[in-house]
Amino acid sequence: MFDTDDVPSNPTLNPHLGEMIGTRLSRRGLIGGALAATVVSFMATSSLGVSAAVAGDNDNDNDNGDDDNDDDNDHDRHRPLLGFTGIAPSTDDTIRVPDGYTWDVLVPWGTPLFAGITWKEDASNTAAEQAKQVGFNHDGMHYFPLGEGRRGNRRGVLVLNHEYTDASQIYTAAQGSAITPDDAGKEKVAKALAGHGVTVVEVAQLSDGTWTHVVGSSYNRRITGTTPMSFSGPVTASHPALASAITPTPRGTLNNCANGSTPWGTYLTCEENWNGYFGTDDATFVPTALEARYGVSKAGFGYNWHKAEPRFDLAVNRSEVHHYGWVVEIDPSSPTSTPVKRTALGRIKHEGATVVESRGRVVVYTGDDENGDYLYKFVGDRKWREHRARRRSPLDHGTLYVAQFDALGNGAWLPLVHGNGPLTVANGWLDQADVLIRTRQAADAMGATRCHRPEWVAVNEHTRDVYVTFTNGSGNTAPVNSGRDPNPYGHVVRIQEAGSDNTSLSFTWDIYVVAGDPFYDPSVPAGQTLFGSPDGLWVDDDGRVWIQTDISNSSQNLASRGYDNIGNNQMLVGDPATGEIRRFLTGPRGCELTGITITPDQRTMFVNIQHPGESTNYWNGLNGGAPTTANPTTVSTWPYHEGRRPRPATVVIRKLDGGKIGS
Ligand code: FEO
Ligand code: CA
Ligand code: CA
Numbered sequence: 001m002f003d004t005d006d007v008p009s010n011p012t013l014n015p016h017l018g019e020m021i022g023t024r025l026s027r028r029g030l031i032g033g034a035l036a037a038t039v040v041s042f043m044a045t046s047s048l049g050v051s052a053a054v055a056g057d058n059d060n061d062n063d064n065g066d067d068d069n070d071d072d073n074d075h076d077r078h079r080p081l082l083g084f085t086g087i088a089p090s091t092d093d094t095i096r097v098p099d100g101y102t103w104d105v106l107v108p109w110g111t112p113l114f115a116g117i118t119w120k121e122d123a124s125n126t127a128a129e130q131a132k133q134v135g136f137n138h139d140g141m142h143y144f145p146l147g148e149g150r151r152g153n154r155r156g157v158l159v160l161n162h163e164y165t166d167a168s169q170i171y172t173a174a175q176g177s178a179i180t181p182d183d184a185g186k187e188k189v190a191k192a193l194a195g196h197g198v199t200v201v202e203v204a205q206l207s208d209g210t211w212t213h214v215v216g217s218s219y220n221r222r223i224t225g226t227t228p229m230s231f232s233g234p235v236t237a238s239h240p241a242l243a244s245a246i247t248p249t250p251r252g253t254l255n256n257c258a259n260g261s262t263p264w265g266t267y268l269t270c271e272e273n274w275n276g277y278f279g280t281d282d283a284t285f286v287p288t289a290l291e292a293r294y295g296v297s298k299a300g301f302g303y304n305w306h307k308a309e310p311r312f313d314l315a316v317n318r319s320e321v322h323h324y325g326w327v328v329e330i331d332p333s334s335p336t337s338t339p340v341k342r343t344a345l346g347r348i349k350h351e352g353a354t355v356v357e358s359r360g361r362v363v364v365y366t367g368d369d370e371n372g373d374y375l376y377k378f379v380g381d382r383k384w385r386e387h388r389a390r391r392r393s394p395l396d397h398g399t400l401y402v403a404q405f406d407a408l409g410n411g412a413w414l415p416l417v418h419g420n421g422p423l424t425v426a427n428g429w430l431d432q433a434d435v436l437i438r439t440r441q442a443a444d445a446m447g448a449t450r451c452h453r454p455e456w457v458a459v460n461e462h463t464r465d466v467y468v469t470f471t472n473g474s475g476n477t478a479p480v481n482s483g484r485d486p487n488p489y490g491h492v493v494r495i496q497e498a499g500s501d502n503t504s505l506s507f508t509w510d511i512y513v514v515a516g517d518p519f520y521d522p523s524v525p526a527g528q529t530l531f532g533s534p535d536g537l538w539v540d541d542d543g544r545v546w547i548q549t550d551i552s553n554s555s556q557n558l559a560s561r562g563y564d565n566i567g568n569n570q571m572l573v574g575d576p577a578t579g580e581i582r583r584f585l586t587g588p589r590g591c592e593l594t595g596i597t598i599t600p601d602q603r604t605m606f607v608n609i610q611h612p613g614e615s616t617n618y619w620n621g622l623n624g625g626a627p628t629t630a631n632p633t634t635v636s637t638w639p640y641h642e643g644r645r646p647r648p649a650t651v652v653i654r655k656l657d658g659g660k661i662g663s
Contacts (some may be wrong), residue, residue, distance in 0.1 A: 009295045081575040083663040088580030094588045105639045106212050108649035109136045121513045123172045128188035134652050135162030136195035138608035138648045140259030140594035153601040154205040157219045158333050159267045161256035165195040173630040185308030193225030198269050200332045211652045221335045225252035234432040235343035244319040248309050253328045258352025267330045267479045270350035274324035276301030282315035282462040298325035302377050327353045342395040345378045346439035354457040358502035363639030367454030373472045374448040375403040379503045402448040405480035411507045414446040452481040456537035466495040469534040489516035489532040520562035529581045531565045536594045543660045545574035548593035557618035569593050588638035590616040602660040605653040612638045613646025
């Protein structure tokens with residue numbers, strides 16, 4: 001995989017703020033600290049519980065929330081927040097965790113979800129079988145407890161994304177990785193499509209403390225690149241830009257990166273680098289301005305699906321690209337429900353969709369992960385419970401905003417509303433659906449601030465502080481981009497909304513941490529724990545900031561990229577009160593760490609190991625070449641070793657003394 005996110009497609013001259021000199025350093029004294037009055041609500045309207053990862057309702061409207069988990073979740077403020085000894089960087093082909101912790105593998109790629117299917121070690125499972133097995137390249141994830149109180153800590157429904165497939169790993173040696181315009185090619189595209197999407201799987205803790213998946217559970221489900229979808233909000237499936245003879249009913253969700261979960265018990269999966277699946281052999285194809293703004297091109301990312309599947313051929317089906325770039329809502333309590341693309345949240349390369357409540361309304365933060373693109377948030381127009389009581393989706397009614405960061409640590413949310421500012425009929429904007437289909441261009445017109453690849457967003461439920469990973473980037477010295485150009489290591493931006501109200505339209509911001517290696521970059525504080533390319537991000541109920549890294553496989557472990565001291569991708573934990581960051585977990589070779597969720601009692605954590613063993617320049621060079629279908633093990637044999645092929649998987653982390661993870 002080449003690093004497709006590094007190719008900017010934003011042609012605007014939106015604020016560089018490049019005249020400002022130096023990095024805007026942390027204003028830790030200004031934000032964070034004071035605890036906002038918060039009433040945590042656990043009222044769920046699906047039959048699944050809502051875990052502590054959904055931020056509480058702070059409108060004090062005395063709903064019938066069941067807050068009996070609160071005592072359990074209150075951290076003893078007299079103890080240090082980080083109670084473990086940080087571990088060293090590692091280049092080993094395994095997982096390392098601190099002393100006192102243990103890890104186990106759960107639901108690796110290909111795990112059968114239903115009886116009658118067997119995992120085939122040579123990758124000979126068919127597309128039809130793959131559609132009933134756990135997908136490939138696990139990403140964002142959420143644990144929905146099953147049952148009230150303690151029972152929900154031991155049994156739940158895990159919902160996880162599958163971002164993309166690696167051709168060198170999902171096909172047999174005889175199949176090879178090339179896509180041919182025949183039935184063999186069709187079967188290979190079908191298998192890739194079946195490896196994408198979402199897995200819904202029941203999981204349970206056994207008496208020895210380990211976890212297992214439940215084969216044949218009535219909750220188990222695969223949602224793939226071919227599952228029928230519906231559209232809701234201002235953009236409908238019958239919109240002229242979407243209408244397609246090949247897929248009159250929209251099919252599938254693709255490149256499912258990070259995620260969110262709603263207070264009513266549903267899961268949000270986000271479509272990120274969907275443009276890469278499309279291509280054409282038609283030499284006359286020229287992308288429109290809209291297509292080009294989203295990186296749609298003849299070659300795509302080289303998947304060549306269009307050779308076997310006309311749905312992905314831009315010259316045959318020009319509408320299909322508009323079916324992607326959305327946030328998709330899934331009800332994990334209803335295995336027959338149709339996933340819904342929630343168009344009011346905009347069409348971008350959504351990294352994630354982090355939901356919080358403020359004044360009873362939903363607020364959804366979402367980054368557009370591309371160098372030079374923007375950070376967005378959606379704010380519901382009234383209390384989500386009022387919409388639900390009227391059988392309307394709270395995600396269909398509200399306003400999408402894009403962030404503007406100034407050089408002084410202030411910011412504003414700019415509404416993307418038809419008729420507002422430049423978004424008028426006179427300027428060619430037809431209606432709100434048009435604004436949303438062309439979200440990136442609407443944000444360009446509004447003067448949003450270009451960012452170094454905004455990835456995950458996490459919110460501290462108590463302080464309401466918002467953290468955003470800017471994974472890396474170049475070409476822009478704006479202070480919010482750390483002032484570094486290039487910025488190969490990335491940083492974490494912290495936003496405090498006015499009045500600690502996430503619906504506010506103004507905010508202050510600072511940089512929580514500048515990542516990197518001070519040996520190569522003197523702007524990184526000496527002695528700071530080494531890491532780079534922060535991506536996954538989550539704040540636990542005690543305020544620990546969990547950071548997962550995604551160093552590109554073109555840079556990982558390489559001195560020439562300033563990454564030789566940092567080791568394999570990893571997960572770290574920060575204490576915002578002290579500024580300290582400790583390394584908690586190191587991953588196997590070629591992987592990234594992504595996806596994080598926890599049981600309500602904070603005693604079991606689930607994280608995902610994505611693309612172990614993927615082509616990685618450093619390891620390819622040492623081990624005799626990039627992995628191929630004939631030899632998929634040149635970079636990694638994790639998790640099972642003994643020469644077996646690498647498999648993306650979920651990892652379950654527990655503390656040996658049964659304590660809270662991180663404490
Ligand atoms: Fe799917 Fe931006 O990582
Ligand atoms: Ca990511
Ligand atoms: Ca990433």
